[in-house]
Structure formats: structure tokens, C-alpha cells
Amino acid sequence: xxxxxxxxxxxxxxxxxxxxxxxxxxxxxxxxxxxxxxxxxxxxxxxxxxxxxxxxxxxxxxxxxxxxxxxxxxxxxxxxxxxxxxxxxxxxxxxxxxxxxxxxxxxxxxxxxxxxxxxxxxxxxxxxxxxxxxxxxxxxxxxxxxxxxxxxxxxxxxxxxxxxxxxxxxxxxxxxxxxxxxxxxxxxxxxxxxxxxxxxxxxxxxxxxxxxxxxxxxxxxxxxxxxxxxxxxxxxxxxxxxxxxxxxxxxxxxxxxxxxxxxxxxxxxxxxx
Amino acid sequence: xxxxxxxxxxxxxxxxxxxxxxxxxxxxxxxxxxxxxxxxxxxxxxxxxxxxxxxxxxxxxxxxxxxxxxxxxxxxxxxxxxxxxxxxxxxxxxxxxxxxxxxxxxxxxxxxxxxxxxxxxxxxxxxxxxxxxxxxxxxxxxxxxxxxxxxxxxxxxxxxxxxxxxxxxxxxxxxxxxxxxxxxxxxxxxxxxxxxxxxxxxxxxxxxxxxxxxxxxxxxxxxxxxxxxxxxxxxxxxxxxxxxxxxxxxxxxxxxxxxxxxxxxxxxxxxxxxxxxxxxxxxxxxxxxxxxxxxxxxxxxxxxxxxxxxx
Amino acid sequence: xxxxxxxxxxxxxxxxxxxxxxxxxxxxxxxxxxxxxxxxxxxxxxxxxxxxxxxxxxxxxxxxxxxxxxxxxxxxxxxxxxxxxxxxxxxxxxxxxxxxxxxxxxxxxxxxxxxxxxxxxxxxxxxxxxxxxxxxxxxxxxxxxxxxxxxxxxxxxxxxxxxxxxxxxxxxxxxxxxxxxxxxxxxxxxxxxxxxxxxxxxxxxxxxxxxxxxxxxxxxxxxxxxxxxxxxxxxxxxxxxxxxxxxxxxxxxxxxxxxxxxxxxxxxxxxxxxxxxxxxxxxxxxxxxxxxxxxxxxxxxx
Numbered sequence: 001x002x003x004x005x006x007x008x009x010x011x012x013x014x015x016x017x018x019x020x021x022x023x024x025x026x027x028x029x030x031x032x033x034x035x036x037x038x039x040x041x042x043x044x045x046x047x048x049x050x051x052x053x054x055x056x057x058x059x060x061x062x063x064x065x066x067x068x069x070x071x072x073x074x075x076x077x078x079x080x081x082x083x084x085x086x087x088x089x090x091x092x093x094x095x096x097x098x099x100x101x102x103x104x105x106x107x108x109x110x111x112x113x114x115x116x117x118x119x120x121x122x123x124x125x126x127x128x129x130x131x132x133x134x135x136x137x138x139x140x141x142x143x144x145x146x147x148x149x150x151x152x153x154x155x156x157x158x159x160x161x162x163x164x165x166x167x168x169x170x171x172x173x174x175x176x177x178x179x180x181x182x183x184x185x186x187x188x189x190x191x192x193x194x195x196x197x198x199x200x201x202x203x204x205x206x207x208x209x210x211x212x213x214x215x216x217x218x219x220x221x222x223x224x225x226x227x228x229x230x231x232x233x234x235x236x237x238x239x240x241x242x243x244x245x246x247x248x249x250x251x252x253x254x255x256x257x258x259x260x261x262x263x264x265x266x267x268x269x270x271x272x273x
Numbered sequence: 274x275x276x277x278x279x280x281x282x283x284x285x286x287x288x289x290x291x292x293x294x295x296x297x298x299x300x301x302x303x304x305x306x307x308x309x310x311x312x313x314x315x316x317x318x319x320x321x322x323x324x325x326x327x328x329x330x331x332x333x334x335x336x337x338x339x340x341x342x343x344x345x346x347x348x349x350x351x352x353x354x355x356x357x358x359x360x361x362x363x364x365x366x367x368x369x370x371x372x373x374x375x376x377x378x379x380x381x382x383x384x385x386x387x388x389x390x391x392x393x394x395x396x397x398x399x400x401x402x403x404x405x406x407x408x409x410x411x412x413x414x415x416x417x418x419x420x421x422x423x424x425x426x427x428x429x430x431x432x433x434x435x436x437x438x439x440x441x442x443x444x445x446x447x448x449x450x451x452x453x454x455x456x457x458x459x460x461x462x463x464x465x466x467x468x469x470x471x472x473x474x475x476x477x478x479x480x481x482x483x484x485x486x487x488x489x490x491x492x493x494x495x496x497x498x499x500x501x502x503x504x505x506x507x508x509x510x511x512x513x514x515x516x517x518x519x520x521x522x523x524x525x526x527x528x529x530x531x532x533x534x535x536x537x538x539x540x541x542x543x544x545x546x547x548x549x550x551x552x553x554x555x556x557x558x559x560x561x562x563x564x565x566x567x568x569x570x571x572x573x574x575x576x577x578x579x580x581x582x583x584x
Numbered sequence: 585x586x587x588x589x590x591x592x593x594x595x596x597x598x599x600x601x602x603x604x605x606x607x608x609x610x611x612x613x614x615x616x617x618x619x620x621x622x623x624x625x626x627x628x629x630x631x632x633x634x635x636x637x638x639x640x641x642x643x644x645x646x647x648x649x650x651x652x653x654x655x656x657x658x659x660x661x662x663x664x665x666x667x668x669x670x671x672x673x674x675x676x677x678x679x680x681x682x683x684x685x686x687x688x689x690x691x692x693x694x695x696x697x698x699x700x701x702x703x704x705x706x707x708x709x710x711x712x713x714x715x716x717x718x719x720x721x722x723x724x725x726x727x728x729x730x731x732x733x734x735x736x737x738x739x740x741x742x743x744x745x746x747x748x749x750x751x752x753x754x755x756x757x758x759x760x761x762x763x764x765x766x767x768x769x770x771x772x773x774x775x776x777x778x779x780x781x782x783x784x785x786x787x788x789x790x791x792x793x794x795x796x797x798x799x800x801x802x803x804x805x806x807x808x809x810x811x812x813x814x815x816x817x818x819x820x821x822x823x824x825x826x827x828x829x830x831x832x833x834x835x836x837x838x839x840x841x842x843x844x845x846x847x848x849x850x851x852x853x854x855x856x857x858x859x860x861x862x863x864x865x866x867x868x869x870x871x872x873x874x875x876x877x878x879x880x881x882x883x884x885x886x
Contacts, residue, residue: 006413106291109288110288110291110292110295112518113288113292113560113563113564113567114292114295114556114560114563115518115519115521115522115559115560115563116518116519116522117519117522117523117525117526118521118522118525118540118556118559118560121525121540121541121544122296122299122300122544122552122556123299124544125300125544125547125549125552126299126300198416198417202419205419205421205422206419206420206421206523206526209421209526209530210525210526210529210541211545212541212544212545222419225419225421225422225425228425229425229530232425232428232429232433233429233433236429239422239425239426239429240426242422243419243422243423243425243426246419246422247414247417247418247419247422250417250418250419251413251414251417254413254416254417255413258413480686481681481683481686481687482686482687482688482689482690484642484681484687485681485687485688485689485749485752486689486700487642487673488640488642488673488674488678488679488681489673489674489678489700489701489704489752490670490671490672490673490674490675490704490705491670491674491700491704492670495704499692499700500689500692503691503692504689504690504691507691577691578690578691579690579691579736579738580690580736580738
């Protein structure tokens with residue numbers, strides 16, 4: 001398995017985001033919420049406030065480090081939920097076929113017909129803002145492609161010799177699915193989840209920006225930009241750095257996912273010269 | 274072709290019904306009552322009597338099944354209900370905003386197509402060139418950008434610093450007001466189109482029939498015009514159709530950012546005040562719109578590719 | 585003796601690998617006379633197809649000609665400017681490929697794809713060209729040519745598609761037709777028809793043929809002379825009949841041994857088909873010597 005430059009750049013950016021989030025309590029110079037000081041508001045970047053301060057005098061650098069925690073939580077949890085839903089539905093639909101397959105297919109098509117951000121918005125409208133609702137909303141919205149991939153992989157794996165051997169040995173359906181089929185489609189599922197993390201982080205930022213996601217004063221990158229909109233004339237750095245953080249972390253997930261896909265995709269690998 | 278068209282159009286209907294059902298279910302399982310939240314401004318407790326009166330007035334005290342039947346019957350008459358807040362028919366609210374939204378979405382997509390497709394084409398014809406590298410780096414960056422952030426930066430640069438363009442609003446509907454939101458909204462589809470066009474063209478260039486074309490003594494330009502373009506178009510058209518979905522979703526954020534009076538900002542505002550009939554209606558219209566576009570794409574697809582009509 | 589139509593002279597080509605050079609053809613030479621049908625036979629990877637692609641000037645990137653000449657009517661094709669080469673390609677030298685399924689553009693009618701030839705090389709208008717395309721289809725004995733011209737490739741059978749390819753290749757009456765395994769992907773019954781078609785049409789027009797196949801039987805039915813290729817070298821060349829009766833090279837004998845023959849049972853009981861115990865030899869070790877003695881097997885031994 002050869003992994004290119006893109007993969008390693010993506011891995012580097014991802015590790016950077018993880019380190020920022022995990023180490024935030026130790027490396028952040030200030031408190032993200034409590035160290036508000038109106039005397040210090042809208043200070044441009046300097047030696048004390050590396051990325052400047054926001055409208056309430058909070059250190060933007062500190063808030064970005066803590067913001068990584070939220071983005072990572074949203075990215076990882078929502079993709080775990082997505083993958084569980086997508087794999088469970090897709091795998092059982094592909095394996096059992098019949099009316100269940102039709103039902104799952106229909107549901108997937110309906111989900112694909114609703115733009116995912118709109119669906120998340122609707123769920124947020126029902127559940128109200130906050131991190132738990134965000135995790136549910138984003139976890140419920142993006143599983144359709146995972147489901148399709150899981151279904152088609154199951155269909156092709158079902159006819160493989162070792163799966164049929166397991167059937168002949170009288171293994172139960174669930175046992176076959178989890179021991180024979182699931183491990184063999186982890187690659188593409190992992191790729192979908194990695195790419196999905198980027199989408200989830202972008203959606204979280206967008207929802208928080210609209211005031212429907214993480215609520216102030218908690219430091220989400222998206223909600224930091226909501227405040228920045230009013231301040232952009234006076235303090236453009238308040239807008240610049242959180243956006244840059246979103247961009248670089250999403251870029252990281254996307255490059256990582258692309259790199260994984262390229263190394264897994266036999267079509268790409270065998271296309272020599 | 275006519276039968277195919279009709280069949281595709283009729284296939285929309287069940288999807289719309291299921292989506293309507295799904296939306297209804299989502300907004301019915303909501304904990305707490307809408308009426309209560311309508312009065313809840315966080316400053317004082319709502320008057321229980323007021324809540325009860327409003328609940329009855331909005332028909333929210335009736336059993337779920339009955340409400341659903343009413344909802345579906347109304348839908349069949351193109352009645353999307355009445356806004357909790359303004360007491361206007363939802364369909365009128367949406368109709369007022371539809372034009373601006375269409376304008377923005379179409380402008381963004383045109384921008385994405387006009388730049389993204391030729392860029393992907395040129396990149397594929399010269400793989401490994403500077404243009405190719407720049408396009409691919411640009412594409413993966415464009416796909417990772419939070420669009421509203423780009424919008425903020427563009428607004429800062431072109432409206433606030435350079436004063437070339439209005440920073441927000443619909444104005445008198447002039448083209449100048451459209452530029453910033455459309456460019457912002459078009460960036461992601463542009464990146465994806467450039468990427469898929471490149472991949473599609475590269476795929477076609479490796480096909481056997483391209484070798485046949487060369488063996489006929491055709492110049493590179495004619496090979497591209499006569500044989501590559503049409504084949505690559507199939508993939509490009511599909512991408513455009515799929516992209517419209519996320520474009521409509523993103524439009525919600527961009528409309529809000531630029532204070533663009535479309536259905537996206539209507540949706541966000543209604544979510545904020547929990548004006549559920551408007552939220553439901555808007556989402557339904559957005560889904561319908563997306564389905565119509567996808568059907569149109571399928572029809573275009575069938576017009577390009579003779580193999581489709583057979584099936 | 586007349587001048588040869590095509591003279592491939594000591595052709596060497598391969599893939600540059602860093603500073604190394606990975607040879608694919610190692611000094612291949614042969615001649616084709618005007619109107620002659622010449623066969624190149626050999627196993628896959630022996631360099632037959634690459635030879636034909638080099639002649640067409642259609643080699644893909646990493647492949648590079650490093651030595652020799654390809655003379656067509658005395659003109660070195662390798663030194664020809666691109667534009668001149670394009671004028672010859674399709675017009676004077678035409679080619680049929682192995683896969684009739686994928687060698688035609690799925691999104692254009694076959695009539696249009698044939699018509700392109702007349703537009704490109706004879707300056708016809710599309711209207712005229714489409715009419716000529718119908719005639720061309722009639723020439724390759726496609727029934728209902730005017731209706732068929734409006735068909736897309738997916739509406740045709742493999743045999744019909746290969747006829748379309750032939751019609752296309754012969755559209756401008758080329759001097760040389762290169763047929764690269766034209767029947768390999770077809771059913772046996774269709775194979776015979778297509779072969780007969782190529783043979784008759786080329787004979788009638790005086791078109792020379794460079795016929796490439798791994799199947800000696802097919803070659804024998806079309807060609808007057810045969811060259812045997814093995815591992816990037818032309819190891820033997822002879823009149824078709826002579827090659828069958830008196831194979832000189834070990835490898836040729838191996839090839840003949842692998843050919844099923846009618847009546848092989850009658851003489852000394854049953855004769856086994858012999859397989860050439862062949863994995864394609866590591867070419868890098870074969871640059872110096874052309875002999876393959878160690879891995880050839882005797883034709884008749886079990």
C-alpha cells in the first residue's frame with residue numbers, strides 16, 4: 001500500500017488538530033470563556049494574544065485550541081453514528097435482500113433527496129441548539145452513501161467462496177455478517193467516514209454560524225465567525241483565524257480520505273503507466 | 274423519449290410523499306409544545322392560558338393521526354399551512370422569496386460550470402502540467418473551504434475595503450448585488466466540477482475508441498471535439514445534478530450571510546422562531562426543487578447517452 | 585523485384601526506466617510488398633501489437649522508439665512531422681483493433697463514425713460523407729446499410745461492429761491495413777466470416793495487410809508470409825506453407841505443436857497437444873541472446 005504526499009499532508013493536519021484539541025487545557029494561555037476583558041477587546045495579534053482578541057477581549061488563539069475539541073467531537077461522533085446506521089442498514093439489506101432491501105433502498109433514496117444541511121437544520125429546529133442535538137442531527141443525515149457502499153460491497157462479498165463456506169458450515173446470518181463481511185469492507189467505510197468528518201465539521205460550523213449549533217460563549221469555530229461578522233471591519237483577524245482553522249482541519253480530513261481511497265482502490269492501483 | 278420523460282416525472286411523486294411524511298413525523302415527535310416555545314422569549318414564563326388558546330387555534334390539540342390527515346389533504350391542494358407568526362399562507366411567503374433564491378442558485382451554478390468545466394478539461398489534457406497541479410490543489414482546497422467564511426473574506430475585501438460591490442442585500446435586484454453571494458456559493462461546486470471533469474476526461478482519453486479516433490488520422494483538437502467532449506459530458510451533467518443538492522443546502526447559509534431575501538433565509542429565520550409550518554413548507558419546496566432538477570438532469574443525460582433510452 | 589510497401593528496419597523500442605532501458609522490441613525487421621498479406625504471430629507480450637502501434641505512430645507515453653526505421657513507400661514514418669503522419673494515418677495506413685466492443689464511440693452513430701473518414705481525408709461535407717458511409721457499410725455486406733448507419737454501437741452485435749471497423753478502415757482505400765487480432769473477441773462462426781471479408785476486400789482492392797494474431801490457424805487462412813515473434817524479436821520468417829511444413833526455430837515448432845490438428849489420432853494413436861511451457865521470459869535477461877532453447881519443448885514428445 002503506497003500512500004502519497006497528499007495522505008501524509010492530510011495525516012499531519014489531522015494530527016495537528018487532534019493535538020490542539022487534546023492539549024488545549026495545558027497549552028492554551030488563557031481560559032476560552034472566563035478570560036473576557038472588555039478593556040482588551042479587539043486587540044490585533046501581538047506577543048500576548050497571538051491571533052488577537054475578539055469583541056469581548058477573549059484570546060482568539062485560546063478559543064481556537066478549545067474549538068478543536070468541539071470540531072473533533074462533532075466529526076468523530078457523527079461519523080460513528082453515520083457508519084453504524086449506514087453499515088447496519090446497508091449490510092442487512094444487501095445480505096437479506098427482499099422487502100427489507102426494497103425498504104432500505106427507498107429510505108436511502110429519500111434521504112438523498114433531502115440536501116443534508118437542510119435535514120440537519122430541520123433536526124436542529126426540533127431538538128433545539130446545543131452539542132447533543134448537533135451530534136444527533138449530523139449523525140442522522142449523512143449515512144446514505146455509506147449505506148449504498150455497504151450494500152453493494154455486501155452483495156459482491158456474498159458470492160465469495162469464504163462467505164458461502166461459512167454458510168455451508170451453518171453459521172448464523174449475523175455471525176457471517178460481522179465476522180466475514182464487515183471486516184472485508186472496512187476500507188471503503190473508513191474512507192467514507194474520514195471524508196464525512198470533513199463534511200460534518202463544515203456543517204457544524206455552518207449551523208453554529210447560523211446560531212443553531214453550539215451556543216455562545218462556548219468556543220466553536222463556527223460560532224466564533226458569527227461574532228466576527230459584526231466586527232469584520234474593525235477586527236478582521238477575528239474572522240480570519242477561526243475560518244483558517246476550519247479550512248485546514250477539513251483539508252486534513254479530505255486529503256487523508258482521498259489518500260486512503262487512492263491506496264485502497266484497486267482500479268487506481270492497477271492503472272499503471 | 275416522451276414515455277421516459279413521463280415515467281421519470283411520475284417517479285418524483287412517491288418520494289415527495291415520503292419526504293412530506295418524514296418531515297411531519299420529525300416535527301411531531303418534538304418534545305414540548307410549539308405554542309409554548311412561541312411565547313418563550315426567555316425573559317418571562319409564558320401564560321398557560323395563552324398557550325392553551327393558541328394550541329387550540331393552531332389545531333395542535335388534535336390527535337396525531339387527525340393532524341396528519343389534515344396535513345396531507347392540505348398538501349394535495351397545494352396548501353402548505355399558515356405561518357404561526359405572520360398568519361400568512363406559507364405558500365405565499367415562499368412564492369415571494371422563490372425568485373431571489375432561483376436567481377442566486379442559477380448564478381452560482383453558471384459561475385461554477387463556466388469556470389470549473391473548462392478548467393478540468395484543460396487540466397486533463399495536460400496531466401502533470403502547472404495548470405493541472407494548480408487546478409487540483411485549488412479543487413481540494415475549494416472543497417475544504419467553509420463557504421460562509423470565504424463569503425466573509427470576499428465581503429471584507431471587495432465591499433468593505435475596495436468598495437467595488439455592495440456588501441449585502443438584494444438592492445434593486447441588480448447584477449452587482451448578485452456577484453458576491455453567487456461567487457461564494459459557486460466555489461464548492463466549481464471545485465468539484467473541475468475535479469470530476471478532469472477525472473472523467475482522463476477516463477475517456479484512456480478509452481479504446483479514442484485510440485480508434487487517433488488511428489483515423491484525427492488531430493488532437495478534433496478528437497477532443499468529436500469524441501471526448503460528449504462522453505465526458507455524461508459525468509459532468511451527473512455531477513451538476515448532485516451538486517445542486519448541496520448547493521441548495523449551502524445557499525441557506527450564504528443567503529443569511531449576505532441578507533439575501535430567498536427561501537434559505539426564510540427557513541433559517543423560521544427555525545429561529547420555531548415557525549414550524551413555514552419550516553416544513555420550505556423544506557418540502559426545497560426537496561421538490563432538488564428532485565425536479567435531478568429529473569431534468571436524468572432527461573438531459575438520456576438525451577446525451579443513447580444507451581439510457583433502451584432501459 | 586518491386587520496392588516493399590512497408591519496410592520495418594531493425595526497429596528497437598522500449599520503456600526508459602530511470603537510467604536503464606527496458607527493451608520491448610529488439611531490432612525487428614520485416615518487409616511487406618504491395619498487396620501482400622503478411623502475418624505476425626506470437627504469444628501475448630511478444631511485441632506484435634507494439635510493432636503495429638509504432639507503425640501507426642500511436643505509441644503511448646512511456647514507450648519510446650530508440651532505433652531503426654519504419655519505411656512506408658520509402659518514407660521514414662518515425663521521422664515524419666506529426667501533421668504529415670496524420671495525413672497518412674487512416675488514409676494510407678488504416679487499422680482494425682481487437683475489441684469491437686470498446687473501439688467504437690458509444691455515443692455516436694456508426695454512420696457518423698465512418699463518415700468522419702471522408703470528412704478528414706477527402707474534404708467531404710458531412711452530408712456527402714454520411715451517404716458515402718452507407719455505401720461503405722454496404723461494401724462490408726452489412727444488411728440494411730442505410731438503417732444500420734443510424735445505429736449506435738450498443739445496438740449491434742460484435743460481428744457487425746467489427747464489420748463497421750473494417751468499413752471505417754477501408755473507407756479511404758488505404759495501401760496498408762493493419763489488423764490487430766481482429767477476430768479474437770468474436771464467436772468462432774463470426775470469426776470465419778470476418779476473416780473472409782478482410783481477405784476478399786483487401787485482395788479486390790490490392791490492399792496489403794499486416795495481420796497480427798496469436799493464432800497460427802487464423803494467420804494461415806489469410807496470409808502469404810508469416811513472421812514469428814518471440815520476446816521482442818522476429819525469430820523466424822517464411823512462406824506460410826513452408827513454415828508449417830518446415831519450421832526452423834524451436835519456438836515455431838512449439839507453436840505448431842500447440843495447434844490442434846484434424847486426424848492427429850489416426851497415425852500413432854492419440855497425440856497430445858503440447859503446451860509451450862511458457863511464462864514470458866524475463867526480457868531484461870534476453871537482450872544479448874536471441875535463443876530460447878532452454879524453454880522450448882519438442883513438438884511430438886509427450
